[in-house]
Amino acid sequence: MDKSTVALRTEAAEGAPALLLRAWAPRDIPQLVEAHRDAELRRWITTLVHDEESAARWVQDQRSGWDSGERIAFAVVEPAAADGGETVVGHVVLKRTGTATSAEVGYWTAAAARGRAVAPRALRALTDWAFTVLDLTRLDLLHRTDNAASCRVAEKAGYRLEAVLPAAPPAFPETGHLHTRAAEPPAP
Ligand SMILES: CC(C)(COP(=O)(O)OP(=O)(O)OC[C@H]1O[C@@H](n2cnc3c(N)ncnc32)[C@H](O)[C@@H]1OP(=O)(O)O)[C@@H](O)C(=O)NCCC(=O)NCCS
Numbered sequence: 001m002d003k004s005t006v007a008l009r010t011e012a013a014e015g016a017p018a019l020l021l022r023a024w025a026p027r028d029i030p031q032l033v034e035a036h037r038d039a040e041l042r043r044w045i046t047t048l049v050h051d052e053e054s055a056a057r058w059v060q061d062q063r064s065g066w067d068s069g070e071r072i073a074f075a076v077v078e079p080a081a082a083d084g085g086e087t088v089v090g091h092v093v094l095k096r097t098g099t100a101t102s103a104e105v106g107y108w109t110a111a112a113a114r115g116r117a118v119a120p121r122a123l124r125a126l127t128d129w130a131f132t133v134l135d136l137t138r139l140d141l142l143h144r145t146d147n148a149a150s151c152r153v154a155e156k157a158g159y160r161l162e163a164v165l166p167a168a169p170p171a172f173p174e175t176g177h178l179h180t181r182a183a184e185p186p187a188p
Helices: 028-034 039-044 052-066 116-132 148-157
Strands: 008-009 019-021 070-077 087-096 100-107 138-146 160-163 174-183
Touching: 008 116, 019 052, 019 116, 019 138, 028 052, 028 070, 039 100, 070 148, 100 160, 116 138, 116 148, 138 148, 148 174
Parallel strands: 100 138
Antiparallel strands: 008 019, 019 070, 070 087, 087 100, 138 174, 160 174
């Protein structure tokens, strides 16, 4: 898939503009480093960047993921301001899990943009695109049970709670939630 041509758009939210989802690019590195300085993000996300060098590697990994089709990641941005600069407000990703028809989703929102439904709006746009353009039929979303904000994102994006997963330390020290969304069957 050509990462340079895919752009998804969300609706606006109360007091917040519509969002654009497009492939991560090297120009995002400074804002990515800044977003990853946040302790809350570092608490819940496993693959972190620490500086410009690790951020550059991470961006390159996301771009390679598009080329292989294994990992389709979007920077979530607010439209260009008068000075022409975009603000990166989040990240959503679709990870292929070895089946032809399903995948797993993930997301984070930069600290300054939280509470404006960035993640649920971006996740809904990604989900619709995955069902209609990629023809996937099921998407899974996993989060730690104690991550209440992430659970709200799942609910607001229409992902039904499917199962409570047992802890499996050391990788998964807490119980988890598996949420799932299925594509609507085609009209008869
Ligand atoms: C979870 C997360 C993605 C939510 O993103 P968001 O764009 O703020 O989403 P929303 O605005 O819909 O808020 C979701 C919930 O976050 C909480 N929240 C709201 N404002 C918040 C703020 N300023 N700071 C922290 N949490 C806030 C609320 O519980 C909200 O639920 P509500 O709408 O029922 O009140 C974001 O908090 C985040 O990036 N957390 C760290 C990374 C993470 O946990 N990723 C998911 C891993 S599975």
